[in-house]
Amino acid sequence: MKYAVRTAKVIAAALGLAAIAAPALAQQGLDEPFQKPFKEALAGKTVAYVPVAMNFDLTEGWYAGMKKELEPLGVKFEIRDPNWNTNAGAQAVTSLISEKPAVMVIHNPDVQTYAKLLQRAENEGIYVIQINMGSAYRSSAFVGANWIEIGEKDTEAVVKACQGKSNKIAIVQGALSAAASAYTLKGVENVLAKHPEIKVVSSQAADWDAAKAKAITQTVLKQNPDLCGIVGFWDGMDIGTAAAVKEAGLTGKVFVATSGGGERKGACELVKSGAFDLNLSYDVPTQAAQMAGTIKWLLSSGAKAGSIKGSEYTTLIPITKENADSQTSCWNLSDLKK
Amino acid sequence: MKRFRFNQQEIVFAVFAVLFLAFSIFLRGFLTPENMLTLLQNVAVLGILGLAMALVVIGRGIDISLIAALAVPPGLVLQMVQNGHSLPASLLTAVLLTIAFGLVNGWLIAYAEVPSLFATLATGLLLAGLGQAALFQLDVVQWSDGMQGFERLGQGTILGVPTSIVMFAIACVVVAFLLRQTRWGAYIYAIGDNPYAARVTGIPSRPIIVLQYVVAAQIGCFAGLVMAASVNSMPTRVFNSTLIYDVILVVVLGGIGLSGGRGGVLNVIIGTLLIGTMLNGMTIMDISYAGQNLVKGVVLLLAVITDSFLNPRNEETAQQGDI
Amino acid sequence: MRDTLTSLRYRYWPDHLLGEILSKRWTETAIPVILLLIVGFALSRSIDHFLSPASLADTARQAGEIGFIGLGMALVVIVGGIDLSVGSIFALTDFCALYLLDVLNWPVPAVVVATLACGALLGAVNGVLIGYLRLRAFITTLITLIIYRSAFDLLIQRYSNSIAAAFPDIPSWNFIGGGDVFGIPSVALVYIAIAIFGHIFMTRLRPGWHITAIGGSRRSAYNSGIPVRRTIALCYVASGVLTSIAALFFAARLGTVGGDIGVGLEVIVLTATVLGGITLGGGKGSVAKSLVGVLIVLLITNGLTTLNARGGINRMALAGILLLAAMVDIRWQKNRTRIISKVYVAPTYHALPPPPATEIGQGGPFEQNDKLRDVELIGLGRIEAPEDVILDRNNNLYAGSRHGDIMRFFAPDYQRMEVFAHIGGQPLGMAFDRQDNLYVCIGGMGLYRITPDGTVEKATDETNRSMHSVNDDSRLRLADDLDITDDGLIFFSEATVRYEMDEWPIDGLEARGNGRIICYDTKTGATHTALRGLKFPNGICVASDGQSILFAETFGCSIKRLWFAGPKKGQVEVVMDNLPGYPDNINLASDGNYWLALVGMRSPSLDLAWKMPGFRRRMAKRVPVDEWLFPNINTGCVVKFNEQGKILESFWDLRGENHPMITSMREHRGYLYLGGIMNNRIGRYKLDNADPNYVQYDKRWGKAS
CATH class of the missing domain: 3.40.50.2300 (Response regulator)
Known part of the structure; x- marks a missing residue:
């Protein structure tokens, strides 16, 4: 009993000691200097x-x-x-x-x-x-x-979709004077240079305007019902392009490739509905x-x-039917604001 | 004056006929029924806007704010439906907004006596600003599921004719009826011809001017709905474009003088056909956008110059303030 | 006591200034200027450094550029047109400058000249189409807007890369773009210089007046021989050049041919122009208005952008302010003249003692009679408004007419008549000089001379401007009557400097000393004001002493004498006061006395009202003009008075049918010839006991050689 009492005392003392010493013995934090x-x-x-x-x-x-x-x-x-x-x-x-x-x-x-x-x-x-x-x-x-890359990738997809078809494509540009439009066109030309079999039946600027894009596309489709693909320069405008394709009953037959910021309503949902076959998103x-x-x-x-001078080019997300349902392919503004 | 009006209309019609003939002969695929429909379909919205503008111009005014009326209320419909409201409620809100907007325009011009060019310039800015600041999240308002079925207004065909052409036709009939068959229409001509005389004769010119702008805004809103339905979205950025200039061109080229009191629906149709033919033919020829504009401008200029040679303006009969 | 206070209050308080300030043309710009001040004040309170030199210089650079285009637009709008193509011209001339500089490597002066020439050319296209071919401005410039813009688009497709690659570093080019002199940016300096020139051009030079005239009424301008077509064409050329100046500064500042350059510029400039108060439709506008409009629009847009406002808010604010300003301004323009007409009339205190009796049976020199009842009539129905009549040495009779002619009736029977000279304004008082030149006071025009062969020459139409007067009193508004001294000095009265000729009764209602006597020296051609502050000075006659003139103050109801030579030179002395009527012309009589016409008789009501300025002001504000109390000019008489101011005789016509009104009379070879400004006839009355050989000028200056 006495022993037990002593032991208890020792333990208590040790505990007390430990309690006092604990701060000194515990893992110490480091100030990150930067x-x-x-x-x-x-x-x-x-x-x-x-x-x-x-x-x-x-x-x-x-x-x-x-x-x-x-x-x-x-x-x-x-x-x-x-x-x-x-x-x-x-x-x-x-x-x-x-x-x-x-x-x-x-x-x-x-x-x-x-x-x-x-x-x-x-x-x-x-x-x-x-x-x-x-x-x-x-x-x-x-x-x-990277606008050139966008032009190249869109055109490559259209060229691929045209294989075994008429090889006739149309280009719906933005505004002639806008650099984004001019750079994208350069990308398109880069690819077309490698594919002489592709025939561009129309290359018009719709001035970033959906209604104008629709008018142009309608006319082009009437002249060339066997068109196999369209390279569009911006999804906001190519809603019109897609509407013309849909009205002509050629959805699925004419491959529509475009690009944009990847906002859900403007990109993923339109790809899902079949309006666009490819929408290259630069993921805002x-x-x-x-x-x-x-x-x-x-x-x-x-x-x-x-x-110092440097560049960071965005990695493009190609939105197609396969990934249009995925939560990560597109974004929406209200979520981003949260 | 009467001879003069008739001749400008005739000249524009002649230019149209020559172009049409030339395109039919030299352009493969121009003179096909499908292409004719496409041609009309492409300018249907422009034509509807032209009707609204014609209504105002005949009453010796001008409505620069039409593009705002085209963009904002229909955009509001799409936005409200997107936010979960029902389509009828959204449409009603848009119509009320348009009426309010037309009333503001009309009040400013008829009662506050602000010149119409300036008043509508400012109100258009106001409405577009309101849309940007308070109504829309993004400037392209997308179609949503709640709008299902409404796209029939601008897409598809009725008895083989594309719907937007049918809509243009309906608008033409309505405006022609208003102008030619109602007392209100006769009053508009009277006010446009000589506002002071109209007032002295006891025509309630101020309420009529207000009504004129309300109806014009309403037609503009209708054109916007057709346009939104046809492209499945409302790109409200169209307000920044120069579309209004095309609308004025359609009206003035068709032979409706800016000094008011002259012209009618037929003039709008002729002006629309001329522009439509040119755009369609040049798109088939794959002329670039800037090139198209250049050709369009030169042809229009030639038409106006020809007119001035055949019907020189007389210093004696030139109307004051007729710019 | 009360009357004294009233009299002091009205003598020293300048009631008339408010109306005169409001009727200045520059008050038209009041609303835009006030708005500009409010906007400037609000922004300087909410933005730090808004008024710092750097920030002001930035604003000045942009304002200068837009300002040039604003000037061009103002010019075109004033001439009655509109220029929608300025945005596209801006883009094209901007391209022109940069292409010449960066691609062709032209020297800067050559680039400047070529760019201006390019602007002139583009403007000339508009000018030829609108001026010479007379196309409608709106539609034409709308089409050229499209053409120029597409030309620009096509050009930059080819050349924008080479222009973008160039970063020219030429000191003179950089100075145009970013240089300053004492902190004032180069563009602002050039703008100030051109604006000052523009102001002088529009307000002081003939072409500027032509521009305003064409805008005001193209038809009248055309009919009055102004080269309408050329002037209009040149306005568009000027608009193109001014736009190219703006583009030049823009090109030097940013060196860009981006696709959106100048898009929508026409709307901004048009907004600024209209906001500044330059009415669409033409005829109205100034450089200051253009500048104020441009500043308001720029300050609002830039200020709101700096305040983090989003585009939508910015647009709404801009549109709201524009509409508000336009509404207030339109109210102001519309009611300004109404306000002026309400406050312009500033009656003052004017007390007269009770007039002497004129009734039959009361006795006194003014006792009424019927002597003039049966005067002979000359030219009945063939002449209108002969205010004054005069006879030359050959007994021919001259009288003015309302149509702006001097008519001559030939002696001896005065049946045959001819237009002696056409002047254009209404002739009032007349006098011959020694060389038989006829000097005539023309209402609204000034003093004119007609040589014996009928040639009309202007003698004078202006005098020295007085420093303290708000109204510009250098021009003659209502030269009334005159006489010529032996030394060739012409003294003539100007009845009022505040009213036009047709408003003369309002001056009587006001009863303020608004008139003056002006002296024109026929030898030197100099004009100076001899005496001012007179209550409607009217008739003038050189007195027999040859050292003084007698003049009538119509609404002062008095005759006074002014010495122009001799020991009392410069002094004024009352000859007669408290006349029973309103004195008009004075002329010499054959017996050395003077004739005086009383154009109308005083009435107790107006006499009383003259003591009650407040009453008359209320009347002017609340009652329509045609119901105002006016001086009576229905009945009058001719009196004869002597050097001492004693009335010797009076001549009345109680019926007033034969010769209803008398404003002047001349004695000639035993007859008295009577003129009246409302009459359609001249009267001739045979005087008893008068010198049958009396000829006024023969007596004064001897027979003609």
């Missing part, structure tokens, strides 16, 4: 976003994605919406230069208009990230789709994440604006 400067580098900084316009899937998606990533870090995320007016956009960029945000995220309307201004901005020490549509000036970073949420990542990296690097 996260604080990272946070400091970002907090209070202003990032200005100049899309060509808000209110459409791409720009809204990028906006929501970047905001979600950046605002918790104390970054002030501002938006300048020129609403399709190139002149207003140039003015917005000009006044941003004198306001001196830390980073400018620029969605160019064409390859030239902002080029001089962006150069000036980087000279003034503002990082410039160009998204989806580059300019003649190469800035710190480009994040976006991933792009937004890449943009946010680039901003974080640039701000925390401390590099001089314009001293």
